[in-house]
Amino acid sequence: MTNLLICPLCRTPLQRHEKSLVCQQQHRFDTAKEGYVNLLLVQQKKSKAPGDNNEMVKARREFLQAGYYQPLADAACAILQTLDANHLVDIGCGEGYYTERFSQVCPNVIGLDIAKTAVQIAAKKYKHMTWLVASGALLPIENQSVDVVSSLFSPIPVSEMARVLKNNGHILIVRPADTHLYHVREALFGEVKAHQPDKFLEELEPAFDLVKQQELRFELELSQTALKQLLAMTPYVWKAKPERRLALEQQSHFKTEAAFSLMLLSKKTIV
Numbered sequence: 001m002t003n004l005l006i007c008p009l010c011r012t013p014l015q016r017h018e019k020s021l022v023c024q025q026q027h028r029f030d031t032a033k034e035g036y037v038n039l040l041l042v043q044q045k046k047s048k049a050p051g052d053n054n055e056m057v058k059a060r061r062e063f064l065q066a067g068y069y070q071p072l073a074d075a076a077c078a079i080l081q082t083l084d085a086n087h088l089v090d091i092g093c094g095e096g097y098y099t100e101r102f103s104q105v106c107p108n109v110i111g112l113d114i115a116k117t118a119v120q121i122a123a124k125k126y127k128h129m130t131w132l133v134a135s136g137a138l139l140p141i142e143n144q145s146v147d148v149v150s151s152l153f154s155p156i157p158v159s160e161m162a163r164v165l166k167n168n169g170h171i172l173i174v175r176p177a178d179t180h181l182y183h184v185r186e187a188l189f190g191e192v193k194a195h196q197p198d199k200f201l202e203e204l205e206p207a208f209d210l211v212k213q214q215e216l217r218f219e220l221e222l223s224q225t226a227l228k229q230l231l232a233m234t235p236y237v238w239k240a241k242p243e244r245r246l247a248l249e250q251q252s253h254f255k256t257e258a259a260f261s262l263m264l265l266s267k268k269t270i271v
Contacts, residue, residue, distance in 0.1 A: 004087065004110070004145045005130075008039045008138065036123035036131035039140045040114055057095055057118045059232035064097040068220060068230075072260055073101045075216050076152070076174060079264055081105045083170055085147035091136040091161075092154020096122030096129075102150065103129055110146075112136065139164050148172060156200060162207040162267055169267045171208060175200060177215050177259035184230070184256050187248045188240035197261035208265035215261055222254045 005014040007023035014021040014029070021029045021037055029037050063069075076098065080088070085106045093099040093111030095118045103109040103126070112132040113119050123131040134140050136157045141164040149161045152174040161171050175197035185192045201210060222230065228249050231237045237245050248254075 004142050005039075005132075006140050006142055008041050008134070008140045013142070014140075032120070032123070034120045034123040034131075035127060036119045036133060038116065038133040040116075040133045040135055054117050056233050057115060057121065059229040061095045061097070061121060063226060063229040063233055064095075066226060068222075068226065069097075069258065071218050072174070072216060072258070073098055075214070075260075075262060076150075076172060077101055077105050079172060079212065079262060080148065080150075083148060085170070087146040088148040088150060089139070089141060089146050089164065091139075091149060091151045091157070093122060093131075094118045096126050096131070098150075098152055099129065100126045106148065110141070112139075136160065144169075150174075156203065158204055158207055165267045167267060167269055170211070171204075171265050171267075173200060173204075173263040173265070175261050175263070177217070177261045179217075179257060180259040181230075181234070181236075181256050182259075183254070184234075184248070185236060188236055188244050195259075197263070201263065204265055207268055209268055210263065211266050212264040213261065215259065217257060217259045220256050220258050222256070224249070224252050224254075227251060227254045 005021060006012060007014055007027050009027050010023060010025045012024040014023050019031045029039055031037050080102060087108045088102055088106045089110045090099040090102060091112060093113045096111055099109060099111035110130045110132065111122055112134040114135055116133050119131050119133050136155050139160045143163055144166050146164050147166060148170050149165060150172040156173065176195040177197055178194040180195055182192055231245060
């Protein structure tokens with residue numbers, strides 16, 4: 001997969017030399033002990049440690065490993081399986097739960113995220129894939145070199161996705177559907193505004209055609225530990241009043257619904 005990578009500085013191809021990636025201009029990027037490569041430039045960082053913090057990463061890893069969102073992973077893989085894709089890039093891969101599942105239906109997978117802690121965990125656990133600390137806003141990937149780009153709850157850099165995709169390529173987008181975690185949000189905020197996943201289709205329309213959109217809904221029965229993990233991994237709690245979060249975290253058992261919108265789009269052919 002390294003033959004698809006380009007230097008984030010000069011945009012020339014990267015080649016592997018021992019434990020490093022080196023471009024034609026001799027810019028060198030070393031492989032970390034966990035197995036990932038950091039291609040995130042200082043000027044691309046908006047903070048010293050961009051992306052999800054350690055608490056969010058740890059909570060999400062434990063929650064996902066417990067299987068609560070396995071139906072989503074299964075549904076996403078079922079869509080990918082219909083594409084017979086060879087190369088996939090997962091933007092905002094986090095600690096790699098979904099990315100690893102994608103590797104079971106696609107032989108060559110790159111996972112990238114700006115959160116170094118998350119990528120460290122992913123690379124250490126899943127050795128058979130390519131892991132990058134990198135920006136989705138300026139993908140270190142060759143033009144028209146991949147079959148699928150995925151973004152699950154992550155940014156959607158439309159022009160970059162279109163650039164790296166082959167002419168018959170696809171993108172897989174997953175976003176919360178209208179009632180996702182309704183009871184959690186009700187407990188945190190009182191008033192609940194419905195998620196609007198369709199709004200993302202508008203920004204994608206210039207470069208992509210919608211092939212398929214499906215909704216996935218399933219009940220979640222959460223222990224107190226799982227509820228705390230879910231709260232820690234979502235952005236909701238940072239907007240909620242501390243006393244509301246505390247009251248919710250004291251629940252020993254909690255039921256809510258997970259609801260997702262899965263959207264598959266194809267790259268428009270430019271004549």
